[in-house]
Amino acid sequence: MQKPNIVFILADDLGWADLSGYGAKDLHTPHIDALLQAGMKFQNFYANSPVCSPTRASILTGRYLDLVGVPGVIRTNPEDSWGYLSTKTRLLPLILKQNGYHTAIIGKWHLGLELPNTPTSRGFDYFHGFLGDMMDDYTTHLRDGKNFMRLNDKTIQPEGHATDLFTQWAVSYLASQKGNTQPFFLYLAYNAPHVPVQPPAAWLAKVQAREKSISEKRAKLVALIEHMDAGIGQIIEALKANGQYEHTLLVFTSDNGGELVAGADCGPWRGNKQDLYEGGIRVPMCAVWPGKIAAQSQTAHVALTMDLFPTVCEAAGVNVPEPVDGLSLLPLLTGRKHSVVARDLFWMRREGTLHYNGQDYYAVRRGNWKLVQNHPFRPLELYNLAEDPLEKQDLASRERSVYEELSKALRSHIIQSGKVPWQKPE
Secondary structure, three states: OOOOEEEEEEEOOOOOOOOHHHOOOOOOOHHHHHHHHHOEEEOOEEOOOOOHHHHHHHHHHOOOHHHOOOOOOOOOOHHHOOOOOOOOOOOHHHHHHOOOOEEEEEEEOOOOOOOOOOHHHOOOOEEEEEOOOOOOOOOOOEEOOEEOEEEOOEEOOOOOOHHHHHHHHHHHHHHHOOOOOOOEEEEEEOOOOOOOOOOOHHHHHHHHHHOOOOOHHHHHHHHHHHHHHHHHHHHHHHHHHOOOHHHEEEEEEEOOOOOHHHOOOOOOOOOOOOOOOHHHHEOOEEEEOOOOOOOOEEEOOOEEHHHHHHHHHHHOOOOOOOOOOOOOOHHHHHOOOOOOOOOOEEEEEEOOHHHHOOOEEEEEEEOOEEEEOOOOOOOOEEEEOOOOOOOOOOOOOOOHHHHHHHHHHHHHHHHHHOOOOOOOOO
16 A cells, blocks of 8 residues: 655644634635645644644654653743753654655754754754744844754755745655655645744735735735745645645644734634633644545544644554554544544643743643643633633632642643653753
8 A cells, every 4th residue: 555645734823813714804825725625624723832842842743742841942042942852752754764754844943953853863854944943034044143044964045035945945855756656754844924024025015905904014924824825835736746646645734823913813712822722722724635535524623733643653554653642633534433532631831031930831621621821920720612712701710620620630741741851961
């Protein structure tokens, strides 16, 4: 049986409602919308974290982020860096590589700046992208005046808008795999629409001409997203032109919710990026696999980004290594009979500055109940998401038994994660 190619496309800080396929009225994303129509669209999909590095760690390990040493953002400044990816954990690219795949990452890595935590040292055969957290400018590609653009282990200085570069490099990679019998895994991680919001001028002008009443801030973000969508359209076109599309499992999602101050729309949900309220962790997601996943299918199933690790493994015919916290979604995606496993779901984040002071904060969901501490210096709050999806009525004082049960589960998780270091060893 032919192993499928895997293409995983990750947006950066894309709000739940910042796709026309998720309800946006002032934004046109025809290519991502086409993916939503070509496969299964998720209504209740969650990022493992409300910020970048931790979710990326969960994607590539299938584990809760604090169990692999990445409770917060890994930054270029060691004094403000809150994670160190565990070298004891095998990443998805390595597992696929050991099972016959060629593995590539194009775009944003954000899980380490030096050995042993660089892409090519953690299982990727090929890396063309950006090691760091964010770019100070989409065209200079620097972070704090330093160049983190790499071709494998070589420093490069490419010219052009980062979104265009990542798209071009992905198209070139797909062309290099044309006709090969070896399957490939392409992890394409855009840095759009992360701040600074810098769309190409022509894309901004197009949005402003079309949306007469749009604010400049919102217009810039819309243009940046539409520009990325056009790039994704080029990826889809390349897959089809190369004869790869029909044999590819393609996944699209975001690493966390959008940032409201940047003009994002997180839908009806409370909060945004950095929050453990729904707006910070609910993200758009779809999976496409021609002939395997029914077109125009949808699901209300609750899932997290860490579930994509075992999903990809199962699709590739690879045994899922232990330990893994995620659960494969492949039976759901392919319409096979599957049982919904009851499980507690955990979120957390550690952050610096005077606002957080190096402390962490948590959320846990059990069924429709969600216990959330949205800031390390605030009390835990309890919500029933079935009756109160917008998290308006705190039931912590009224539903004490539920509060205590979820608190106990959270404490157990914290004890487990406390065994895992999150700083670079001496």
